[in-house]
Amino acid sequence: MSSMDERATSAQGQGKAPKFIPPRERFLELRGTISSKWAIILGILGMIAFFAIWEGGHYITPEAQQRFLPSVEQVIGTIVQLLSEKDYFSDVMISCYRIYLSFFAACALAVPLGVFMGCFIRLRALINPTVGGLRYLPAASFVPLLLVWFGPTDFSKLALLFLGCVFFLTALVLDNAMAVPKELIESAMTMGAKRRQVVFGVIWRAASPAIIDSMRNMIAISWTYLVIAEIVAATDGIGAVMMRGGRFLHVDIIMGGILTIGILGVLTDIAFRLVRRTVVPWAYVRRG
Amino acid sequence: MILEKRKKRKDLNAAAVAAAAGREAGEAPIKANRITKEYLGGQVVALDDVTLEIRENEVTAFIGPSGCGKTTMLRLMAGLEYPTRGEVSMYGQQIRGPGPERGMVFQAYTSMPWLSVFDNIEYGMKIQGVPKEERRARAEHFLKLVHLDDFSKAYPAELSGGMKQRVAIARTLAQNPDLLLLDEPFGALDAQVTWEMEEMVIEIIGSENKTVVLVTHDIQESIYLADRIIFFTRQPGKIKEDIAMDFKNGKRFARKEELLSQPGYVDMERKLYAMMREEIQGRIS
Numbered sequence: 133m134s135s136m137d138e139r140a141t142s143a144q145g146q147g148k149a150p151k152f153i154p155p156r157e158r159f160l161e162l163r164g165t166i167s168s169k170w171a172i173i174l175g176i177l178g179m180i181a182f183f184a185i186w187e188g189g190h191y192i193t194p195e196a197q198q199r200f201l202p203s204v205e206q207v208i209g210t211i212v213q214l215l216s217e218k219d220y221f222s223d224v225m226i227s228c229y230r231i232y233l234s235f236f237a238a239c240a241l242a243v244p245l246g247v248f249m250g251c252f253i254r255l256r257a258l259i260n261p262t263v264g265g266l267r268y269l270p271a272a273s274f275v276p277l278l279l280v281w282f283g284p285t286d287f288s289k290l291a292l293l294f295l296g297c298v299f300f301l302t303a304l305v306l307d308n309a310m311a312v313p314k315e316l317i318e319s320a321m322t323m324g325a326k327r328r329q330v331v332f333g334v335i336w337r338a339a340s341p342a343i344i345d346s347m348r349n350m351i352a353i354s355w356t357y358l359v360i361a362e363i364v365a366a367t368d369g370i371g372a373v374m375m376r377g378g379r380f381l382h383v384d385i386i387m388g389g390i391l392t393i394g395i396l397g398v399l400t401d402i403a404f405r406l407v408r409r410t411v412v413p414w415a416y417v418r419r420g
Numbered sequence: 421m422i423l424e425k426r427k428k429r430k431d432l433n434a435a436a437v438a439a440a441a442g443r444e445a446g447e448a449p450i451k452a453n454r455i456t457k458e459y460l461g462g463q464v465v466a467l468d469d470v471t472l473e474i475r476e477n478e479v480t481a482f483i484g485p486s487g488c489g490k491t492t493m494l495r496l497m498a499g500l501e502y503p504t505r506g507e508v509s510m511y512g513q514q515i516r517g518p519g520p521e522r523g524m525v526f527q528a529y530t531s532m533p534w535l536s537v538f539d540n541i542e543y544g545m546k547i548q549g550v551p552k553e554e555r556r557a558r559a560e561h562f563l564k565l566v567h568l569d570d571f572s573k574a575y576p577a578e579l580s581g582g583m584k585q586r587v588a589i590a591r592t593l594a595q596n597p598d599l600l601l602l603d604e605p606f607g608a609l610d611a612q613v614t615w616e617m618e619e620m621v622i623e624i625i626g627s628e629n630k631t632v633v634l635v636t637h638d639i640q641e642s643i644y645l646a647d648r649i650i651f652f653t654r655q656p657g658k659i660k661e662d663i664a665m666d667f668k669n670g671k672r673f674a675r676k677e678e679l680l681s682q683p684g685y686v687d688m689e690r691k692l693y694a695m696m697r698e699e700i701q702g703r704i705s
Contacts, residue, residue, distance in 0.1 A: 319530035323544035324520030
């Protein structure tokens with residue numbers, strides 16, 4: 133009888149189940165898990181490390197050259213000084229206006245064009261080879277051309293920023309539209325959907341989260357073109373301020389400009405994520 | 421805009437009227453007349469001079485080894501592809517594209533991810549311009565029929581694979597098709613869910629009285645669901661045999677295990693396995 137009890141049975145157990153302590157995750161755990169609190173802490177640590185390296189670099193530089201690598205607080209002090217004394221804020225606003233106006237103009241052309249190319253093979257055959265080729269032209273190479281055509285005007289800067297992202301964005305949106313599953317389109321068609329309903333009701337809707345991601349990635353590229361656009365014959369904007377600083381070897385102003393662009397870029401990215409969450413909430417729904 | 425909508429409804433009505441006339445005249449729901457379908461400029465012959473008729477209110481299963489053209493035949497019926505030669509017609513009308521009178525359930529999940537379960541079921545009716553009241557009532561009916569009443573507000577991403585396919589079936593039925601085309605609808609589901617879904621299909625076919633064409637590679641599934649099995653050979657795709665499920669005496673079993681004790685079932689399953697083996701080995705050697 134007693135030997136029967138010792139035998140393993142598949143009945144419901146009695147008393148306490150053995151305690152199990154999962155192995156601790158290592159710092160480099162493969163595909164590990166992380167709490168949101170720790171994710172934020174590590175993110176901030178990374179940033180602190182970046183500024184610490186910068187700061188350390190400043191202090192190990194021989195004093196005679198220290199002005200070529202100003203410290204973090206000097207750069208921040210320069211930004212504050214520019215803001216209070218040189219009306220830096222209006223330069224920042226002008227740069228933002230250039231970025232956003234040119235970017236949304238590029239979107240207004242590239243997004244519909246990409247979607248239609250993804251929908252209609254003949255449009256794709258007509259346009260894609262040209263647009264695909266134009267992507268390889270460096271935006272900077274348009275500078276002399278735009279200067280000859282439009283002079284040192286605001287328009288030539290907007291045009292450069294526009295050209296810098298319109299072709300890439302078209303190609304990305306084309307991929308987004310083509311990535312919509314064939315079955316989604318076919319099932320709409322077997323429900324009686326006509327062409328217009330498939331284009332706007334299915335492909336456009338299904339691709340929209342990916343299109344917003346493409347736009348977010350593209351506006352980051354747009355920020356990288358800002359300085360090129362404002363280098364030439366610009367009197368205002370972050371890029372112009374930096375160029376002026378460079379002419380008088382004011383490294384703190386140059387680095388202040390870089391830091392400003394970095395901060396604005398991060399803010400833009402956050403704004404796009406928020407927009408995506410409100411515009412396509414369904415893209416965040418997960419099971420369980 | 422309104423005129424355009426009216427015209428669209430009229431077109432749909434015209435198709436329905438033509439179908440009704442064809443039905444009156446005794447035309448088959450689907451007639452495939454000497455269909456050949458080639459791919460890659462004739463290098464692959466998916467279907468080779470196939471003629472077949474689908475009969476009213478019957479469940480017909482297409483079965484055969486992979487690459488035998490069974491799915492191609494279904495897609496030709498849906499109007500999603502065109503034959504290289506021959507024609508497919510529905511109640512005597514040549515099929516020249518997809519239409520809501522031929523509803524299709526795909527193997528891949530096809531719920532619109534931005535619509536709730538309820539809105540997905542309404543989607544086809546919305547496209548067809550069914551008035552709101554009727555749309556809601558019908559969506560609710562089919563939601564209950566596939567046992568998803570508790571999930572009407574959920575998004576597809578929150579559902580299991582079986583639930584997504586139930587949405588697809590409800591949505592397809594809600595558009596009120598004359599013909600229900602099922603393209604390996606349970607191919608991506610696990611065995612137990614497949615089995616539940618098969619019983620649900622039997623239940624629905626019983627209450628909705630539809631003509632159904634089912635493509636499957638599952639021998640048991642085809643015997644359980646079909647009144648008639650058409651076995652296709654592989655490349656070139658031809659009809660190997662057209663097999664009536666006479667041993668069921670016209671019965672449809674609510675539970676799958678009832679089928680297993682039906683005299684003649686084992687013989688039928690053995691026959692189909694033998695045919696399948698013949699097809700596969702004929703290729704390998």
